[in-house]
Amino acid sequence: xxxxxxxxxxxxxxxxxxxxxxxxxxxxxxxxxxxxxxxxxxxxxxxxxxxxxxxxxxxxxxxxxxxxxxxxxxxxxxxxxxxxxxxxxxxxxxxxxxxxxxxxxxxxxxxxxxxxxxxxxxxxxxxxxxxxxxxxxxxxxxxxxxxxxxxxxxxxxxxxxxxxxxxxxxxxxxxxxxxxxxxxxxxxxxxxxxxxxxxxxxxxxxxxxxxxxxxxxxxxxxxxxxxxxxxxxxxxxxxxxxxxxxxxxxxxxxxxxxxxxx
Amino acid sequence: xxxxxxxxxxxxxxxxxxxxxxxxxxxxxxxxxxxxxxxxxxxxxxxxxxxxxxxxxxxxxxxxxxxxxxxxxxxxxxxxxxxxxxxxxxxxxxxxxxxxxxxxxxxxxxxxxxxxxxxxxxxxxxxxxxxxxxxxxxxxxxxxxxxxxxxxxxxxxxxxxxxxxxxxxxxxxxxxxxxxxxxxxxxxxxxxxxxxxxxxxxxxxxxxxxxxxxxxxxxxxxxxxxxxxxxxxxxxxxxxxxxxxxxxxxxxxxxxxxxxxxxxxxxxxxxxxxxxxxxxxxxxxxxxxxxxxxxxxxxxxxxxxxxxxxxxxxxxxxxxxxxxxx
Numbered sequence: 001x002x003x004x005x006x007x008x009x010x011x012x013x014x015x016x017x018x019x020x021x022x023x024x025x026x027x028x029x030x031x032x033x034x035x036x037x038x039x040x041x042x043x044x045x046x047x048x049x050x051x052x053x054x055x056x057x058x059x060x061x062x063x064x065x066x067x068x069x070x071x072x073x074x075x076x077x078x079x080x081x082x083x084x085x086x087x088x089x090x091x092x093x094x095x096x097x098x099x100x101x102x103x104x105x106x107x108x109x110x111x112x113x114x115x116x117x118x119x120x121x122x123x124x125x126x127x128x129x130x131x132x133x134x135x136x137x138x139x140x141x142x143x144x145x146x147x148x149x150x151x152x153x154x155x156x157x158x159x160x161x162x163x164x165x166x167x168x169x170x171x172x173x174x175x176x177x178x179x180x181x182x183x184x185x186x187x188x189x190x191x192x193x194x195x196x197x198x199x200x201x202x203x204x205x206x207x208x209x210x211x212x213x214x215x216x217x218x219x220x221x222x223x224x225x226x227x228x229x230x231x232x233x234x235x236x237x238x239x240x241x242x243x244x245x246x247x248x249x250x251x252x253x254x255x256x257x258x259x260x261x262x
Numbered sequence: 263x264x265x266x267x268x269x270x271x272x273x274x275x276x277x278x279x280x281x282x283x284x285x286x287x288x289x290x291x292x293x294x295x296x297x298x299x300x301x302x303x304x305x306x307x308x309x310x311x312x313x314x315x316x317x318x319x320x321x322x323x324x325x326x327x328x329x330x331x332x333x334x335x336x337x338x339x340x341x342x343x344x345x346x347x348x349x350x351x352x353x354x355x356x357x358x359x360x361x362x363x364x365x366x367x368x369x370x371x372x373x374x375x376x377x378x379x380x381x382x383x384x385x386x387x388x389x390x391x392x393x394x395x396x397x398x399x400x401x402x403x404x405x406x407x408x409x410x411x412x413x414x415x416x417x418x419x420x421x422x423x424x425x426x427x428x429x430x431x432x433x434x435x436x437x438x439x440x441x442x443x444x445x446x447x448x449x450x451x452x453x454x455x456x457x458x459x460x461x462x463x464x465x466x467x468x469x470x471x472x473x474x475x476x477x478x479x480x481x482x483x484x485x486x487x488x489x490x491x492x493x494x495x496x497x498x499x500x501x502x503x504x505x506x507x508x509x510x511x512x513x514x515x516x517x518x519x520x521x522x523x524x525x526x527x528x529x530x531x532x533x534x535x536x537x538x539x540x541x542x543x544x545x546x547x548x549x550x551x552x553x554x555x556x557x558x559x560x561x562x563x564x565x566x567x568x569x570x571x572x573x574x575x576x577x578x579x580x581x582x583x584x585x586x587x588x
Contacts, residue, residue: 041487056571057560058515058532 007110014114028122032069054225062135067221068190074119074153081115082160105248116153141224148223152216158243165250188214212239288585289550292319293576300575313349321363322581326370334361358384365406374415376403383417395433399426407448418445425459437475441468446496451504460495485514497539502546510537533560541582552579
């Protein structure tokens with residue numbers, strides 16, 4: 001019976017933290033918008049795209065990178081959430097959370113849901129701004145993309161949780177930027193289609209194809225056009241499960257982070 | 263249990279229904295490098311038939327009752343007449359050398375054909391299958407148009423850079439007007455009171471007052487992030503009520519939407535590579551553009567001005583013509 005209030009409390013805390021940090025909301029939107037309206041505009045003519053599913057005709061580069069930028073929002077949000085956990089640990093408020101009389105996995109999952117909820121909100125705000133600039137998807141796509149955003153958000157949030165269990169200090173977070181966010185984003189189909197990668201290097205293509213972030217982006221891309229990509233769904237789901245298991249293991253007092261710390 | 267006559271009757275009707283699927287309207291596309299026509303089902307937006315033609319088919323148009331289709335087989339030096347129901351070539355018409363484009367006179371009988379290599383316009387009687395007249399025009403004639411009342415025919419010549427005005431009663435030129443470099447296509451609009459001529463290299467469309475043959479205005483195009491040299495207007499068609507023109511801009515891979523009242527360009531739509539000509543469906547809600555280099559046809563929703571789908575056809579699709587089947 002205490003599960004639901006605890007879940008609500010954690011999600012609301014996450015939402016309040018986001019609402020109170022208006023700069024964070026603006027920063028979360030500015031980053032993908034710079035990519036969309038500056039970077040993509042410059043590359044519009046340079047990158048000729050052939051017709052690949054789910055697209056049925058030729059598209060502009062702006063249209064191509066919208067799902068990748070949604071993925072970027074979720075990725076940064078997941079990492080931001082992990083950053084806040086490291087901060088909570090340093091401030092001592094995490095102890096309060098983790099000593100609640102509820103299973104550790106449930107507390108982490110609630111935290112993950114809260115972070116995903118914020119990420120999905122940011123994605124919809126971004127999609128609305130893109131729509132205002134006439135970078136649109138089919139109307140049904142704005143509905144069907146919701147479950148894809150949730151699953152991708154859970155996967156990337158779980159990755160953030162898992163990482164946070166291994167990061168001991170706030171200062172180490174810069175390493176996450178260099179070794180997780182950038183490689184994950186650039187070695188994916190977010191900015192260039194995989195066939196374009198294969199043209200320059202087969203190895204790069206294979207790395208991109210194995211990157212779970214690629215599958216999250218493709219899941220969003222297909223869903224935004226009212227379609228389901230079964231392989232992207234499967235791989236994103238498996239990655240979410242694995243990362244979550246890793247996070248639970250990392251936060252287990254008997255084995256993970258806590259033991260190493262002591 | 264023995265089937266009752268009623269059941270037997272119903273099941274045969276069902277079988278008949280399954281055997282003869284409902285026909286939907288079609289777009290016929292000439293593929294100039296494949297020597298074929300691709301037939302697109304407008305309902306499913308898929309190619310349902312590929313029909314062999316003479317060499318290098320380009321211009322294509324149907325008779326008024328859609329009982330025959332005329333095809334400019336340029337390298338066969340013939341205008342071919344085909345039965346659209348069977349795809350069988352019925353006969354060739356004498357066309358002069360290298361026919362590229364033509365237009366059917368409103369009398370549904372006379373074809374005005376541009377003979378690119380001979381610098382002439384040939385007038386052919388499709389019933390008697392004879393050449394009625396040959397009119398000297400500028401070098402490399404291409405674009406052809408006839409006014410709705412049938413009194414004026416236009417030939418544009420690519421190298422002379424002119425629109426030649428032909429009196430269809432005397433079959434003689436009565437005016438020549440300069441346009442920008444390499445005019446490709448001409449259309450009468452607004453009940454025949456205006457003539458629009460596209461200039462591929464010039465990158466413009468000249469609008470003429472038909473009564474005086476004087477130029478009213480000139481429309482220019484500018485596609486974002488595209489070098490102006492690649493913005494080359496070629497074929498164009500008008501929406502219901504002649505309110506807007508959709509203009510193929512060749513290697514810029516875009517179709518422009520021009521307000522026919524203000525002559526302002528309102529929109530650019532991304533399509534396949536080297537967009538050339540186009541045609542509408544019956545109610546003009548969908549536009550089908552031929553994209554030569556990418557070998558496909560892009561379907562545009564006219565109301566939303568969005569490209570819906572690109573359909574693979576043969577190599578170098580050139581002309582497009584609508585055929586109702588119901």
